[in-house]
Amino acid sequence: MTLHTLPKRAPRLRAPLTRHFTTTPRTASYADTLPNLKIGAHTRVLFQGFTGRQATANVKESLEWGTKIVGGVKPGVEGEHLGLPVFPSVKVLANEHQAQERAKPDASAIYVPGNQTAKAIEEAIEAEIPLVVAVAEHVPIHDILRIHSMLQTQSKTRLVGANCPGIISAIGKCRIGFQPLPCFAPGNVGIVAKSGTLSYETVASTTRAGLGQSLCISMGGDVLAGTNFVDALNLFENDPDTRGIILVGEIGGTAEMDAAEWIKDYRRRTVDPKPIMALVGGLEAPPGRIMGHAGAWAAPGEPDAQTKYQALERAGAVMVNHPEKFGEGMKTLFANQSSRPGTNQISGTSSQKRGFHTMRRITPISRPTGGHKRSLYIKQFQAFDILKQKSVPVNETASSSDSSISVSITVDRTALSPCIIASSTSESNPAQSQKFPFPYTQTKFQSSTIAAVASHLGLPASSHxxxxxxxxxxxxxxxxxESFTLETQIAMSAGGTLEVYGAHFGFDDAAFRSSGRQEDIHKLWDTSEEVAEEVEAEKDGIVYVKLEGEGSIGTLVNGAGLAMNTVDALTIHGGHCANFLDTGGKATSETVKASFRVICSDTRVKAVFVNIFGGLTRCDMIAEGIILAFRDLNMKVPVVVRLRGTNEELGQKMIAESGLPLHAFDGFEEAAKKVIALAKDQ
Structure with a gap:
């Protein structure tokens, strides 16, 4: 079968993104729940999954810190735990006057596994609890799509998460989540972040600078966030406790682009705007990979990390390349602001320094994407088989032409719903693409939606x-x-039929791993064709991505966002990284040892850089793991260890006294320069 061209059409350029932020009264909506984020000493917190091990430990810490916890829920059980009431269901709190009088929750912390998280959130929404914080990882995407379809139809409940450390008021001593409390101090900097470990680094930096924090909100690393950057910025703008704002982003989605638009608008309409600083992780992330966080991947037409960085910088955010620079940077901005009393803020970026970079800027390396790689995408022939089962015309011998088009279904992270992405080229070029969001509950597409897609693609009415x-x-x-993205390339056959000649299908790994669904799809993954080290690392709960090129520095980091930023920052210093490695936010001495094993299996590695922020992870435990790895694995390559956070002095002392070829630092730049020099000397 041969293909001939689709009807000729003029190039269709997408109009620039324009958003208007207004306080004009409107009908009640999810946006009305924004004030529910302003937690503090008054906030009464309920726990769902109250008696579990993690929840119990968290409740003890939070109570001691000053958080007002009023009890928890355990299905079918009524009694006491930790001296607090246990309720048999959230529904009881909503329906029984007596229970409401006893608990009256303002917020619920959900501490249940990923496969139960959506059900727990749904129960909290039905009970109209004002704030719901979901911390679990591996919540299936389609479970959360269903939850967002509920959230958008109500105006009582606000969601933070899932897959996030939560939200914390340092001023009000209210923690709803698992943030490391020793990092926090009452102050005046509002922080919103995708990454947990990067947010802890940011918090610690502002604490060391003597600024402290007002409110810290985590977007989380999932595809769909209950609260995003723009939500947090709107809250911080009018928060009297917040004097400066920090935003920590990464690859995946368009939340940073939305934030850049908000910042531009804010600086135009505000006489004396609050200073805003930002960081974007993943500048060096290889395209097409999922970088630790479930949401750290780019859908068709989404911007890369460099584009986000530039958009935020142009909008007026002061950019840094490492979170330890935030504290002193914000202190400088506050000093500059104080030194110009009575002066009006000039629009644009002239009143703020462009960035706090004390090192040379390097254009991100374009890494090749060939070869084996761990992927959640199935092979094209497998995608074709699935299409054939739905009687979709497929041509497996065709190739791209100038008149090919692209039609995809993926997640619109801003609209919090699925969407069609239509592109008038075979690739999803943002300039030629348009999104068409639709409700998750929809079963059939309206003819008006199809007509709009066809119009954008330049298709005749006969093809509708x-x-x-x-x-x-x-x-x-x-x-x-339970897909997260279905991308197709289409052309028209000689008989006038639309045929698929290219398909790139990705499916949600969490649906199988946490919920046991989609086993047939999961079986399509052939581990024999993947990078052996990546498959082996996953068995130990480690996310390892082997990077292409001349990489000579192995990296070992706790947390996906911090791991991305570590690769970025080492590259900016002139280093060449061999891998991305995330031990997970709760690294143990055993996972550190397993990480060294996989890193050192790469013969390119001449030195190893360990970058640990001890928030939930204790630095002394990491030090123990490093020492054990040296002894048990007979390691020969030098190791530079940068330890910050919980028990950092003890961890550094253990390394210094070990008698092994280890180099310990607390500052990132000194450590980075040392490991780069060692890698060059080997």
């Missing part, structure tokens, strides 16, 4: 019916098989 059938089939696959 076929396009509708094709899009409907894609949506059914997306929902039935």
């Amino acid at each position: 019916k076929q396009l509708a059938g094709f899009v409907q089939a894609l949506w059914e696959i997306y929902k039935e098989k």
